[in-house]
Every structure is written in C-alpha cells, then in structure tokens.
Amino acid sequence: MRNAVLKFLEIKESAVLVVFAILTLALASQDATFLESSELLTLARQYAELTIIAVGLTLVIATGGIDISVGSVVGVTSITLGILAVEKHWNPLIATITALGVGGIFGAINGYAVSKIKIQPVVVTLATYSAARGLAYVLSQGRPIWFVEKYGFLSNPAWEYTIPLTFAALSLAGGWIILNKTSFGRALLATGASEKAARLSGIAVSRIQLAAYTITGVLAGLAGVMTTIRVSTSVPDAGMGYEFEAITAVVMGGTSLKGGEASVIGTILGVATMAVLRRGLNLTGATEIRKMLFLGLVLIVAVILDNLRKSLIRKLRKGEKEI
Amino acid sequence: MSKRPTIQIPKELPVFLFLMSMSIVLTITRPQFLNPANVEGMGRDLSMVGIMALGMTAVIITGGIDLSVASILALSAGLGAEAMVKGLSVPIAVMITLAAGTVCGLINGVLVTKIKIPPIIVTLGTMSIFQASALYFTNSESLGPLPDSLGVLTSGTNPIIILAIITMIFWMMFAKTKSGRRLYAVGGNEEAARLSGISVDRVKIYAYMLAGLTASMGGLMMASNTLRIQANDAMGYELNVIAAAVIGGVSISGGVGSALGAVLGGMVTIVLRNGLVLLQMPEQWTNVIIGAAIFAAAAFDRLRSRREDS
Numbered sequence: 001m002r003n004a005v006l007k008f009l010e011i012k013e014s015a016v017l018v019v020f021a022i023l024t025l026a027l028a029s030q031d032a033t034f035l036e037s038s039e040l041l042t043l044a045r046q047y048a049e050l051t052i053i054a055v056g057l058t059l060v061i062a063t064g065g066i067d068i069s070v071g072s073v074v075g076v077t078s079i080t081l082g083i084l085a086v087e088k089h090w091n092p093l094i095a096t097i098t099a100l101g102v103g104g105i106f107g108a109i110n111g112y113a114v115s116k117i118k119i120q121p122v123v124v125t126l127a128t129y130s131a132a133r134g135l136a137y138v139l140s141q142g143r144p145i146w147f148v149e150k151y152g153f154l155s156n157p158a159w160e161y162t163i164p165l166t167f168a169a170l171s172l173a174g175g176w177i178i179l180n181k182t183s184f185g186r187a188l189l190a191t192g193a194s195e196k197a198a199r200l201s202g203i204a205v206s207r208i209q210l211a212a213y214t215i216t217g218v219l220a221g222l223a224g225v226m227t228t229i230r231v232s233t234s235v236p237d238a239g240m241g242y243e244f245e246a247i248t249a250v251v252m253g254g255t256s257l258k259g260g261e262a263s264v265i266g267t268i269l270g271v272a273t274m275a276v277l278r279r280g281l282n283l284t285g286a287t288e289i290r291k292m293l294f295l296g297l298v299l300i301v302a303v304i305l306d307n308l309r310k311s312l313i314r315k316l317r318k319g320e321k322e323i
Numbered sequence: 324m325s326k327r328p329t330i331q332i333p334k335e336l337p338v339f340l341f342l343m344s345m346s347i348v349l350t351i352t353r354p355q356f357l358n359p360a361n362v363e364g365m366g367r368d369l370s371m372v373g374i375m376a377l378g379m380t381a382v383i384i385t386g387g388i389d390l391s392v393a394s395i396l397a398l399s400a401g402l403g404a405e406a407m408v409k410g411l412s413v414p415i416a417v418m419i420t421l422a423a424g425t426v427c428g429l430i431n432g433v434l435v436t437k438i439k440i441p442p443i444i445v446t447l448g449t450m451s452i453f454q455a456s457a458l459y460f461t462n463s464e465s466l467g468p469l470p471d472s473l474g475v476l477t478s479g480t481n482p483i484i485i486l487a488i489i490t491m492i493f494w495m496m497f498a499k500t501k502s503g504r505r506l507y508a509v510g511g512n513e514e515a516a517r518l519s520g521i522s523v524d525r526v527k528i529y530a531y532m533l534a535g536l537t538a539s540m541g542g543l544m545m546a547s548n549t550l551r552i553q554a555n556d557a558m559g560y561e562l563n564v565i566a567a568a569v570i571g572g573v574s575i576s577g578g579v580g581s582a583l584g585a586v587l588g589g590m591v592t593i594v595l596r597n598g599l600v601l602l603q604m605p606e607q608w609t610n611v612i613i614g615a616a617i618f619a620a621a622a623f624d625r626l627r628s629r630r631e632d633s
Binding site: 005043066113117118119120123124126127128130131132133134137141142144244247248251257275288289290292293295296297299300301303304307 | 361434437439440441443444445447448449450451452454455456458459463562566569574575576605607608609610611612613614615617618621622625627
C-alpha cells in the first residue's frame with residue numbers, strides 16, 4: 001500500500017493532478033455541458049496563447065531563471081504585426097516573421113543580460129517588462145490598430161481553431177521532447193540545478209541561458225500574433241497579466257523556481273487547472289473580485305500541496321529505512 | 324611587496340552622480356524644472372515611492388521580494404478611507420491604515436518563512452488576494468472627498484520632511500541597530516546567519532512587515548494628495564517601487580542595499596518622469612526610459628562588482 005502511495009507521490013505532477021481532478025469534478029457536477037467536445041474546444045482555444053507562453057517559461061524556470069516580461073512582449077509584437085501588416089501594408093508573412101523576430105530580440109536581450117552581464121533574471125525581465133510595454137504604447141501611440149481587410153494568410157479561417165490549437169500542441173510536444181529527450185534539455189536542467197557544476201561538466205551555460213530566453217521571446221511573439229488575429233486588433237495592452245498567469249501555471253505544475261526540476265506535463269495541467277477554475281468561477285457568476293481572490297488562493301494552495309507531497313515522500317522513505 | 328591602496332567608493336555615488344547630471348541637464352534645458360510648484364509636485368510623488376522603496380529595500384536585502392506592495396497600499400488605504408468616510412477621526416483612520424499594512428506584511432512574512440514558498444510566488448498570490456480584498460472592502464467605489472486635515476501630509480514641503488524623517492529612521496535601523504545588521508546577515512548568507520544564532524524567520528517576517536507598513540504609508544500619501552482613493556489607483560505601482568530600489572543599488576541576491584540608495588533610486592525615477600513631461604515627450608516613453616534605467620543600474624552594478632573582484 002505504502003509503495004503505491006509513494007509511487008504516486010513521486011510523480012512530479014501529482015499535486016496539480018489532484019487539484020485539477022477535484023476542480024474538474026466539481027465543475028462537471030455543476031455543469032454537465034462543460035464536458036462536451038465543443039465546450040472543451042472553445043476553452044482550449046482560449047488558453048492556447050497562455051499554453052505557448054507557459055512552455056517557454058518552463059524552459060526558462062528550469063534553468064533557475066524567470067521571465068516576467070512575456071506579457072509585455074506579447075503587447076509589443078501585437079503592435080508590430082499591426083503596424084507592419086495593416087498600416088505599412090507589408091506582406092503578411094514577412095510582417096508575422098518580423099513580429100516573431102521582435103519577440104526573439106527581446107528574448108535575446110534578456111538572455112544576453114542574464115548570461116553575459118550576469119544581471120539577475122528578475123531584474124532584467126523587470127526592465128524589459130517595462131520597456132517592451134512602453135515601446136508598445138509609443139509605437140501605437142496608445143491606439144489600437146484594427147484589421148479591417150483581409151490580410152493574406154492571417155485572415156484564413158483556420159486561425160479560429162486549427163492553427164492556434166496546433167501551435168499549442170506543437171509547443172507542448174516540443175517542450176516535452178526538449179526537456180526529456182534532448183541534451184539541450186538536460187543542459188537546461190543541469191544549469192538550473194547548479195550553474196557551477198554544469199559549467200565544470202562542460203556545458204556552455206551562457207549559450208543555454210541565451211537560448212532559453214530567446215525561445216521564450218519568440219513564443220511570446222507567437223502568442224502576440226495569435227492574440228492579435230483572435231480579436232482582429234492590435235492593442236498595446238495585449239498580454240497584460242499573462243506573466244502572472246503563466247508563472248502560476250508553471251509553478252502549480254511542479255516546476256521548481258529554484259531550477260533543475262521542470263515538467264511540461266505539469267505546466268499543461270496547471271494551465272488546464274486555471275482554465276477550469278476560471279470557467280467554474282464564471283459559471284457561478286463570480287465577481288472580478290472573487291476571481292482574483294481564487295486565482296491567488298489556488299496558486300498558494302498548489303504550492304503548499306507540492307511542499308506537502310515532498311515532505312510526505314521524505315516521511316514515507318524514512319519509514320522504509322526503518323524496516 | 325607593495326599593497327595597492329583600496330579606495331572605498333560609496334555604493335550610492337554612481338546613482339547620485341547620475342541624478343545630479345540629469346537634474347543639471349534638465350535645469351539648463353527646461354528651467355521650469357526648478358519651479359517651486361514643480362519641485363513640490365516631485366516632492367509629493369517622491370515621498371510616496373521613496374517611503375515604499377525603503378521598505379522594499381529591507382525585504383530585498385534579506386534576499387526576498389515583495390510584489391504585493393501596491394495591493395497592500397490599496398487595501399490599507401482603502402480601509403482607512405472607509406473609516407474616514409464613515410466618520411472616524413483622521414488619526415484613528417491613519418492608525419487603521421498603518422495597522423492593516425503591517426498585518427498584510429505579517430501575512431507575507433509568515434507565508435514565506437513558515438510555509439516555505441518562494442517570496443515571488445507568495446507575493447504574486449497575496450497581490451491578488453489583497454487587491455481583491457481592497458475592492459471588496461471599498462465596494463469598488465471611489466471614496467471621498469476625504470477630510471481636509473489628511474491633506475496636511477502632502478502640503479508644501481511636508482512630504483519631503485516626512486520622507487526625510489522616515490529615511491533617517493531607516494538609515495539608523497539599517498546601519499546602527501542589531502535588527503538592521505541581521506537583515507544584511509540573513510541576506511548575505513542565510514545558513515551562516517542561522518548557525519550564528521539569528522532567528523532567520525523572525526528577521527524575514529520583520530522585513531516583510533516593514534514593507535507592508537511603508538506600503539500603507541505610501542497609501543496615506545496618495546490619499547492625501549487628491550483626497551480621494553479608489554482600489555485600482557495604484558495598480559502596477561510595485562514596479563515603480565522595485566525599480567527605485569534596484570536603481571538605488573539594492574542587490575536582488577540579498578545582503579546589499581541602503582536607505583540612501585533607496586531614496587536616490589526613487590529620485591531618479593521621479594526626475595526621469597518629470598523630465599519626460601517637461602521635454603513634452605509622450606507619457607508612454609516613461610516606461611521605456613525606466614526600463615532602460617533599471618537595466619543600466621543593474622549592469623553598472625555588475626561591472627563594479629566584477630572590477631572589485633579582480
């Protein structure tokens with residue numbers, strides 16, 4: 001019996017799995033329509049952008065860093081796309097790639113500052129959080145840009161569900177493969193566990209960090225493009241608050257902020273938990289106040305549960321030794 | 324073997340020089356910078372960010388961070404305003420505000436130390452919870468007009484005097500008292516501090532309580548300025564406070580920081596903002612410039628540490 005429990009607890013994602021299961025059951029019991037495929041599809045679509053950003057953040061947090069600028073990068077890439085595709089009539093594909101490039105540049109700035117100048121990640125990304133958002137406002141002069149015509153492939157109806165969900169699925173798969181099956185992923189985790197040890201064992205820590213932050217920047221850019229197309233508008237405010245939600249999802253999923261321990265499966269479970277929570281709160285007609293309250297509480301509860309999981313493992317293991 | 328004399332450059336010198344050069348450039352290009360009205364306006368804004376940066380510095384010195392200060396401001400000032408609007412005297416309402424802020428800080432401290440959650444996560448969570456509470460207790464309404472006597476906090480040169488007094492208190496605490504030394508000890512090397520008998524938990528809780536207290540003070544300054552307050556007024560303000568602290572030289576890894584630095588950092592952000600207004604640049608440039616300032620301050624600090632290491 002104890003072995004089964006221990007096996008379950010040792011799954012990194014067990015804490016979030018429990019929370020997710022409880023919330024889903026609660027929601028399903030109150031609203032049976034929730035489990036219909038069309039409902040689930042809509043919900044999944046709503047969280048595609050967050051999923052993509054959360055995957056990037058998982059990689060960054062795995063190295064022991066953090067990136068609070070992702071929301072602002074979503075905003076500035078949204079505006080970039082709007083200005084290039086709509087106002088300057090650029091080829092939509094080139095405009096999109098440029099927008100992704102802008103995301104990558106901000107990511108690279110973060111990565112360079114962390115790896116070469118060795119500034120603390122939270123400070124660097126605080127600076128880019130501020131600067132990127134400011135740039136979004138400056139470039140757009142505070143005004144939204146409406147996508148009034150058809151803009152090539154950007155107006156393809158596949159953008160409603162197929163493309164975003166595909167991107168979300170691809171990022172999840174890609175993130176999982178990177179973390180679990182590649183030497184790059186192992187290097188990420190090693191860097192997070194101990195930068196010094198990683199360096200001594202020959203890992204190019206700087207390059208790893210640069211890569212992690214740049215990837216996250218590009219993913220944030222992708223989320224920016226997706227958000228823009230979803231509402232057919234570029235807004236400088238796009239992505240505001242995404243960093244909070246993304247970090248919440250990642251940490252809920254069992255990825256450790258200290259680095260060295262990460263789970264993409266945990267991250268998607270974290271995103272799913274938040275989706276279900278919000279859906280449930282909307283259903284009960286909760287006020288913005290209550291939603292805010294619950295989001296904060298669920299984050300703290302999830303982390304407490306994970307701590308509990310770890311201490312339970314220790315206690316059960318100690319019992320084993322005594323036998 | 325000859326020893327190279329080591330010159331101790333005060334940590335705050337670069338910030339101070341930057342501040343001075345900015346101010347001189349501004350005075351030359353826009354003389355209105357030194358207008359009494361402009362200076363008083365900057366003084367009011369400075370008192371708010373400066374006081375809060377002092378508390379934030381205490382937390383960051385211990386190796387933590389507090390993202391919830393803006394929400395603590397909203398909750399504590401909101402409760403105080405409710406009290407005033409319901410007829411309680413201003414002094415009592417002020418007490419309520421300060422107490423509420425300190426209690427919020429206590430909650431943060433307990434969560435960080437006893438339940439062992441990383442500070443960034445705790446305060447991310449409490450940021451939401453405190454903000455939600457602020458909206459709840461004030462019914463999401465704009466409260467006011469608040470009693471005129473509250474305005475005394477931000478009239479004339481009072482805000483600067485208040486800031487100066489609180490800065491001196493923090494300076495003495497950081498530099499001359501046991502509690503202050505313990506903040507640096509815990510931030511510098513937590514294990515060593517613990518082994519030398521310091522109650523690390525208590526020190527951290529103390530730091531978060533200071534952050535909460537100064538956040539409530541910031542709320543009082545804000546409420547006093549316009550004699551009106553609404554729960555969402557200070558949203559996002561935590562970044563101004565953290566920016567001020569970082570520009571002022573506090574190190575996120577802990578163990579380094581000063582009261583003077585915190586206030587100088589605050590001054591830099593205020594002068595930058597004011598400068599942009601005087602130069603008639605669109606307000607949105609503020610965030611870009613502040614971001615660049617944070618970056619520059621942090622990079623400069625790293626450069627200096629590296630030189631000292633060699």
